[in-house]
Amino acid sequence: MAAGLERATRRDSANVEAVKRLTGAEPVLVDVQPLQQAMPGFDRSTVLTSGAPLAWDEYRGGQRAGIIGGAIFEGLAQDEADAEAKLAAGEIRVRPCGDYSCVGSLAGIYTASMPVLVVENHSGGNRACCNLFEGVSRHRLNYGVYNEDVGRNLRFLHDVIGPVLGETVRTLGGVPLLPIMKRALHMGDELHSRNTAATLLFTRELIEPLMQLQPRMPTQVKQTLDYLRSSDYFFLRLSMAASRSAADAAHGIQSSSVVTGMVFNCRDFAIRVSGLGDRWFRGPLPTMFGAKLFEGFTEADVEFMGGESTFNETAGLGGFAQAAAFPLQEYQGGSPEKMVEANLAMYRITLGEHPELKIPYLGFRGLPSGIEIHRVVETGITPIMDIGVAGKAGGQIGAGSFRAPIECFRSAVAAYAEADI
């Protein structure tokens, strides 16, 4: 009994600390540079991808196609057959994004030369990176498609967008992201499936350095403005890096039962827990809570090809902030009533409320933050996540809200009970 109480006290204190670190993150975009420069230890023959690690022969569908596409784009292989052979032989390594503090959007393919947004969490002293939004085409490498157009677009990001953004961000001495995220939540964004306001606010920060750069690089500056203008989702990659940096800072606290990561690959969903080391607790893929598919597609066309943007929900955004983003109905379906109800349910499985990031409709209540594994298992309420939906033929076919599976939370609770904490 006394031991049980002591254990509970240790857990409570550890969780207070975890929530404090999670909600106390101060993410600042400090640079945009190729992954191999941002992560000097990065081995050029590596391809990163979303989710808990799998053996190469377990990757399938769009995620497998994305990894192969990344290898070809990077010049690690000449064609698909060559890539398949080298991947099977281990000449090309596949690693989870998290091994290099990256966070994957959908398939989450990273190779050495790709420009990444480098976000520093000033309060945690750690960094996280995310690569760039590929634009509005339905076909993108992160949706498991690689062809001539996709390759040309990736080179454009490498040659133009990355360098211009890098220079402007360095000129500014960094761009603090929290003030932008705070305002965006008051402007219809939940910062996962809607980033319209945040992208605009971020663009405004860049105007002056872009003007300074213009005489030297007029074409590239114009191309960058066009890219930012056409990409209402640009900021998603920044909110992802910010969320990963916050979650990483909250990870590794002895005795804490707070979730510090939710990811999926093409086969399973997985969570990690602050006090339970680097183990991923796996469960089945998420289930549809409500989605809106592009015309001509049905639920049978949906394919899971990975995703780590659910770090945003880990940090209280997206499905945990739907009541900030009623316009999402247009993009992913649902109704305001259902969004409010789903959002309120997330307070039942979290321990804290974000002191800075707030939801106007809920009377400026702070975002529900710090998912606690026992609360999930006891209530049977699992996290709701706003994600882009990929199709079996590759490409995006819609967007929707999905529920995390309860199995991984049950496994985590069991492991927690057995752990020496």
Place this chain on the structure above:
Amino acid sequence: MAAGLERATRRDSANVEAVKRLTGAEPVLVDVQPLQQAMPGFDRSTVLTSGAPLAWDEYRGGQRAGIIGGAIFEGLAQDEADAEAKLAAGEIRVRPCGDYSCVGSLAGIYTASMPVLVVENHSGGNRACCNLFEGVSRHRLNYGVYNEDVGRNLRFLHDVIGPVLGETVRTLGGVPLLPIMKRALHMGDELHSRNTAATLLFTRELIEPLMQLQPRMPTQVKQTLDYLRSSDYFFLRLSMAASRSAADAAHGIQSSSVVTGMVFNCRDFAIRVSGLGDRWFRGPLPTMFGAKLFEGFTEADVEFMGGESTFNETAGLGGFAQAAAFPLQEYQGGSPEKMVEANLAMYRITLGEHPELKIPYLGFRGLPSGIEIHRVVETGITPIMDIGVAGKAGGQIGAGSFRAPIECFRSAVAAYAEADI
């Protein structure tokens, strides 16, 4: 009986047409230029001010001070005493803003040299103008204050902001406002007391022409960007001109009982009705529905010094769109529940729903548009208006929601019953 039916049919048809013109407006910002250029017939010795006309000796408080300040700013008088004398003698004329298709913010002071935003309603073929937001200082001419700082700021608008905006708008060949307003309503604006998103979206439209202008006028371009950046309310003047242009287009339809203008001066609130000519139906000043005053101020400090931004409510914005703008709680108080309830009530006194401008929280229902005088009198529900609150000592002291008085609607209903329609 048959005559009564015929009359009702004529009214219904006329009102359908009025709502069509009101909600079918296509406002485009076509230029920014001094009032005397925008309105060639404008007599230089005239000062415009908000509300139904009053005799000079009836103007009082901040509105009177504003008129005098405008006269001094324009060089029509040397000092207050000189201005008082010339105004009393009729050497300086005071006219309502509407005489020159202008729309007044608070006291609504216009003089010949002031730059105005020229908005053309492409569907109606008419124009409306609004002068520029004076910036974030609590003391501004439109809040009844004229001093050295206010004068310097007005000259800055005249020398820098007006010319730079004018050139960029002409370079663009005009800026369509409806697409911006549509998006802004999905981003937390109700386009009266909250214009944050619209101002950002408008700023984005100007980036490229500002870049083109930069080599020639680097300082002025930077000052304009700073001005736009510091002014979350910049767009209010554009939504006001857009609303006035829509309301003017809907005015003058024989037999229509739709409200085409709501304004107030320092003494009374007034409405005009599409089918009842240019007569203003006057009633007492609005009553407070809910407001948030800056620290240190109470309701006893509130002074009415005029306002025509309520053309926005006439067109379905502001108090008619509160459910689009929950963040307004911070600025003007209230609760989400009360905002939704107030917004829904406005559908009971209007005849139409805007086909383009919609409210996400209400399942993308169109804005309630086309206030009908009989509906107001029968339900006892009067329009709710989001307005800035002026103080007795001059300057802004807060913001809030106010209710229009029922008396002017009753007078209009009586006049309508007697009219030969």
